[in-house]
Amino acid sequence: MEKKTIKIISSLGTDFNSEVDIRGEKYFIQTEEGAGKKPRITTRIYMKGRIIYSKETDYRDIMDAPERDKRVRECMQKQHKLAIGILTAEQAANERTVMDYLEEVKALLGKNKEENALGVLNEALRNHTGNPFLLSYYGCLEAVVNRNYKEGIQACTQAIETLKQKVPFGEEFFYPVLYLNLGKTYLAAGRKKQAISAFQKGLDMDSENSELRKILRKLGVRRRPAIPFFKRSHVLNKYLGMLSHKFTKQ
Structure with a gap:
């Protein structure tokens, strides 16, 4: 389902009616004309039968204007569209970003609250379907x-x-x-070999990633030699390894 869909139900007769679907939540917008001593245009937004927005506009100043009915309908249409714009803008402003969710997830993981973090990710993926970073943490x-x-x-x-x-x-x-995250998932599944392979792929892309290096050390995996086609005992690999160790300690 799209995040936002707008369906015009009716724009005939004396009122305008629209249905707006935002992330699965349905809103009904109605704009109608009220005559009498206080001629006014009234627009209301309903959610689950409850009014969440209402606006009234007095149009006595155009009561005697040429093409009065046309002018009133133009005002009604303008006010109706404005209400839809306000609704969608407010919902967009209230929508949490991917970064908002990731920061909350990382904070919860830092407190060892994995179940809470998973709950946050389920909500996040409903609002940001298919985002690779959310999906990765969710899978793990x-x-x-x-x-x-x-x-x-x-x-x-x-x-x-x-x-x-x-x-x-x-x-x-x-x-x-x-x-x-993929490596941690393999570890949870008891597939150590695939886990190590995933961790090493990550380390190949960022050789100074402290979290990847730490988890590989815990698994008893030594860093790959600086020059892979030489043996680890080769003098160049030994020298480059000492240099690397020296600089990473600084």
């Missing part, structure tokens, strides 16, 4: 919290493929965290 936590390993691995893998299509550059900035 789905495996860790619910032990749904198959879905978790699929989600993490899909996140990487989606990002490759959307952002085919800047690997060192975007991909390490996705491979980190």
Whole structure:
């Protein structure tokens, strides 16, 4: 379903009626003319039968104007469209961004509240369907919290493929965290070999990523030699390894 759809139900007779669907929530907008001693145009927005917005405009100043009916309908249409604009603008302003959700998820994970973080991600993906970063964290936590390993691995893998299509550059900035989540998902599933492979792919893109290096050390995996086609004991690999260790400690 689209995030926002507007359906004009009626613009005939004496009123305008529209139905607006924003992220699955339906709103009904009605604009009608009220004659009598106080001629006015009234617009109301309803949500689940409750009025959440109302505006009245007095149009006595055009009561005796030429083409009075046409002028009134033009005013009604303008006020009706304005109400729709206000509704959609307010909803857009209230919508949380991907970064808002990710910051909350990371804060919850820092407090070891994985279940709460998963709940936030479920909401986030309803509002930002298919976002690769949200999907990656979701897959990881789905495996860790619910032990749904198959879905978790699929989600993490899909996140990487989606990002490759959307952002085919800047690997060192975007991909390490996705491979980190994929590796954690494999670990939760007891697939250590695939986990190490995922962690190393992330480290290949960002060799100084502290979280990836830390988790590989815990798994007993040594860093790859600086020059892969030489043995680890080769003098160049030893020298470059010492230099790397020296600078990373600073």
